[in-house]
């Protein structure tokens with residue numbers, strides 16, 4: 001029987017936070033991690049988790065990446081993910097799925113680091129493939145399959161930026177990751193009955209204190225605690241994990257209470273390095 005674990009690497013947002021790096025979640029089947037987003041600090045969090053004995057895999061096992069959208073808080077760690085595990089000894093290329101624009105970003109990153117690549121290959125023992133990226137631009141539908149997982153994508157609604165939610169079907173159950181999105185009508189049926197729903201959220205209680213321009217923005221591209229409660233009633237996950245929380249001064253317990261005022265299932269407000277077994 002495979003062991004499947006969800007590791008919250010980064011629960012943060014673009015707003016700097018001493019305790020939260022930006023977005024990144026690993027779903028690991030035994031020793032193979034599947035990484036969803038790579039904001040800043042994600043490789044560092046993998047090293048921390050490994051050194052703390054939380055996970056049996058390490059940074060050199062990071063060979064599968066799924067990007068929800070190309071906002072920097074979900075992708076700015078991509079050069080770190082290309083080059084640091086290579087230096088640690090990764091000898092496989094990184095397979096990366098994501099929305100249109102990902103292949104161009106990958107090409108430009110390799111160009112930007114051309115000097116580093118040239119010198120590192122010449123001066124150090126290093127693999128030919130360990131820094132390479134196989135960037136696959138995807139849309140809605142089944143997007144990845146191997147002997148451990150099936151991954152499906154669904155169009156999210158994050159304003160003008162192409163964005164995806166992901167569903168990961170593993171031998172031990174199904175995990176759904178929202179990415180950044182306003183609620184989408186197709187989501188509830190698509191995610192229905194998943195074991196773990198990992199969803200972004202902002203505080204509905206504090207929303208009214210925000211400047212009007214920001215209220216307009218967040219209402220258009222993100223999910224409030226009240227909207228998430230309504231969505232969770234339809235999805236009926238075994239466990240709802242909050243990430244990418246916009247607290248705006250609420251405590252984690254207060255944000256959980258906001259969701260639970262409209263939803264009576266199990267809800268956890270996650271922190272970086274929280275680990276959940278399926």
Ligand SMILES: [Zn+2]
Nearest residue numbers: 013071073180
């Ligand atoms: Zn974000």
Ligand SMILES: [Zn+2]
Nearest residue numbers: 069071158180
């Ligand atoms: Zn975003």
